[in-house]
Amino acid sequence: MSKFFVTTPIYYVNDAPHIGHAYTTILADVLGRYHRAAGDEVFFLTGLDEHGQKVKQAAEKRGATPQAHCDDLVPRFLNLWKRLDIRYDDFVRTTQERHKKIVQLVLQKVHENGDIYTDEYEGWYSVAEERFITEAEYESGQFRDVKKLKEKNYFFKMSKYQHRLIEYIEQHPDFIRPEHRKNEMLGFLRQPLGDLCISRPKARMDWGIEIPFDRDYVTYVWFDALVNYISIPGYGSDEEKFKKWWPADVHLIGKDILTTHSIYWTTMLFSLGLPLPGTIFAHGWWLIGETKMSKSLGNVVNPLDLINTYGVDAVRYYLMREMVLGLDANFTPDSFIKCFNSDLANDFGNLLNRVSGLIQKNHGGKIPEPGAVTEHESLIQMNANVLPGSVKLLISQFKVQEALMETLLFVQSLNKYMEIQAPWKLAKTDMKAANRVLYTAAEGLRIATIMLAPVMPEKTAAVLSILGAEDTKPVWGQLRPGTPLKSHPPLFPRIEVEKA
């Protein structure tokens, strides 16, 4: 038994949660649940990023304080995670005192290490983007609200750690994944690395965490948001807890924030003298049809709509099953329905109906005795006993999609087994054989169900309850003969679409 510490990014409160947020969070939840099932102790951290200019502006627009504004928006995320069955262990808000004081501690330490200095910068500043833009960007004319600004700010000596970071990435092949993202970062690091501006004068933007050694400034996103990964597991406040959990096993992120994590964050950790996370895993984006999801295109998919239409488990399954690790995936209602019907309705749900229907009809609704097994049953048993190991291995490599395919393959083999053995015929001639087949199918189904539980917690709990097998382990033979089956409606009723 070991520990597993998984994080999602902390999401910016101003965005309404969309399918991308839901995906990352479900992925973290699924990994966490698989690890828990395997006996690991899990810490799953997610949360919200509440500081910054945009929050302040939005609050002012409503005539509210930034804090009140955030407080109002937080439930949108919390409710969605609840609806999505997200079992996080802690939920950080960057405005919480427990986080803010650690951010200040971190700044102080990095400062004492000599990695923070001040510099004056003059350039074009985009109010909309909250950042200085380059001369080339200014000339492109694509930025509105631009003004010339000269400002003193604090900088973090990121450049100091460039060489060390390159070495680290090269020596730890699993540090940045998938591999092409690692190459991307190494490519990025071939150019000289600049230092990182980490402050904002309060005069311009005061909705942030005060810099401990200069009260006229607040710190800016990176030293605020990223630090949540250590502030919450106890850095600077609970050494025992921190020692237990840090370094994180995996930071799950979208590909858009790869640089901030693999370069900014890691150099910050270098400066603090802390070990780096085991893996930074950058997944792809959900494209809507063929195009990127964007507010201006009006094609943002709201996860709540999906849940209302198809159910939580189906949404979780679809998102996990459809996205190949690291690549972009297309979301379309059509692909959702196909996935739902073929995997969940036809293969998995239908197997339950076949098995429970036959046991109901021919065996008085009680799990039959397995009796003496033949080679057919031995083969199923063997595959069932191998499955948990394969799934565990795939999950340790973040190959959730393949783990699901592996499990569904086993479900399909059970349907095939049923077809060949035809227990509905055997029931008329050889009841012992019929018993054996139905026990085997039901037991196989039980194990497949347990393997799917991290992805579909609700429906799999229902199946295990039907089988009278709550709290059983994925080991052959735990289904008890004589247990009465509960009656049930179809698990995943097929989605019928009118053909055009």
Added chain:
RNA sequence: CGCGGGGUGGAGCAGCCCGGUAGCUCACCAGGCUCAUAACCUGGGGGUCGCAGGUUCAAAUCCUGCCCCCGCAACCA
């Protein structure tokens, strides 16, 4: 010549590192079964593996050149 990834049956992907019958899921066609959610099972059609050369007994796989698509190049999961 900025760096990197990729181009495999209608769709989405695997295989390429370590050359040797081109595989998976979905869709399509035919048959079987009829326990089940018109679901399940079997068989089948469909691919010059981006293009052109080279190495080799043998290339999707190695080498060279070219074409095309995509990602990254400091704040969208």
